[in-house]
Amino acid sequence: MTVTVHQFPCLSDNYGFLVRDDATGLAACVDTPDAGAILRELKALGWKLDLILNTHWHPDHAGGNAEIKAATGATVVGPQEVERLGQAPDRIVSGGDAVMLGRTQFEVIESGGHTLGHVAYFDAADKVAFVGDTLFALGCGRLFEGAPEQMWASLQRLAALPDETTVYCAHEYTASNARFALSVDDDPALKARTDEIFAARERGEPTVPTSIGLEKATNPFLRAPRLAPKMGLVGVPDHQAFAAVRQAKDAFKG
Numbered sequence: 001m002t003v004t005v006h007q008f009p010c011l012s013d014n015y016g017f018l019v020r021d022d023a024t025g026l027a028a029c030v031d032t033p034d035a036g037a038i039l040r041e042l043k044a045l046g047w048k049l050d051l052i053l054n055t056h057w058h059p060d061h062a063g064g065n066a067e068i069k070a071a072t073g074a075t076v077v078g079p080q081e082v083e084r085l086g087q088a089p090d091r092i093v094s095g096g097d098a099v100m101l102g103r104t105q106f107e108v109i110e111s112g113g114h115t116l117g118h119v120a121y122f123d124a125a126d127k128v129a130f131v132g133d134t135l136f137a138l139g140c141g142r143l144f145e146g147a148p149e150q151m152w153a154s155l156q157r158l159a160a161l162p163d164e165t166t167v168y169c170a171h172e173y174t175a176s177n178a179r180f181a182l183s184v185d186d187d188p189a190l191k192a193r194t195d196e197i198f199a200a201r202e203r204g205e206p207t208v209p210t211s212i213g214l215e216k217a218t219n220p221f222l223r224a225p226r227l228a229p230k231m232g233l234v235g236v237p238d239h240q241a242f243a244a245v246r247q248a249k250d251a252f253k254g
């Protein structure tokens with residue numbers, strides 16, 4: 001099976017994603033940052049919306065559910081925590097579940113930490129992952145609800161996907177992530193990537209999607225165990241190295 005992914009910017013720095021199962025023509029939107037924008041894109045593409053796939057409960061991810069469901073009749077699929085916005089998903093999913101969009105199967109991957117119930121959606125046949133606010137290009141989500149152990153385990157589940165996996169992150173935070181990454185890591189591969197990132201942003205181009213292989217090689221959060229000694233942390237567990245990098249990013253001004 002193959003899918004077609006349509007990505008577009010919305011709100012101040014979110015991306016909207018529409019994904020179509022090519023065999024049946026059925027489409028899903030991943031998160032609902034901006035109902036008006038998503039409905040306009042759907043209409044322009046002429047796609048029929050079957051599913052809304054939520055990654056987590058934040059309003060810039062699930063806030064447009066009701067309006068899009070009312071306009072399209074799509075089924076809302078997401079973690080239980082989405083009910084915090086007032087309406088539970090039609091189908092509640094958690095790690096290990098499978099969701100079918102036409103003939104395309106998405107595996108639900110538990111990815112809590114940014115919020116406790118955050119999930120990602122992985123289409124193994126096409127090697128495409130929608131990771132919400134868990135993994136960003138050169139970054140990761142802030143720990144609003146979870147502990148570093150939980151977020152580290154979530155990032156490791158994503159890092160275990162095939163290197164060629166195309167990773168759709170929910171925000172364009174890459175330039176600011178790149179400035180932080182350069183402050184903690186002097187790896188040549190990172191330097192080369194950040195040069196490309198700054199040039200792309202100057203041209204107004206997106207830096208999403210990324211790939212698992214590229215993030216494993218250059219993302220300072222995934223590389224935390226290797227960066228920890230430079231930060232004065234020796235012999236600490238990996239999740240503690242990760243926590244130190246996350247804290248440094250939270251405090252970073254640049």
Ligand code: ZN
Nearest residue numbers: 056058114133
């Ligand atoms: Zn969020």
Ligand code: FE
Nearest residue numbers: 058060133170
């Ligand atoms: Fe977000």
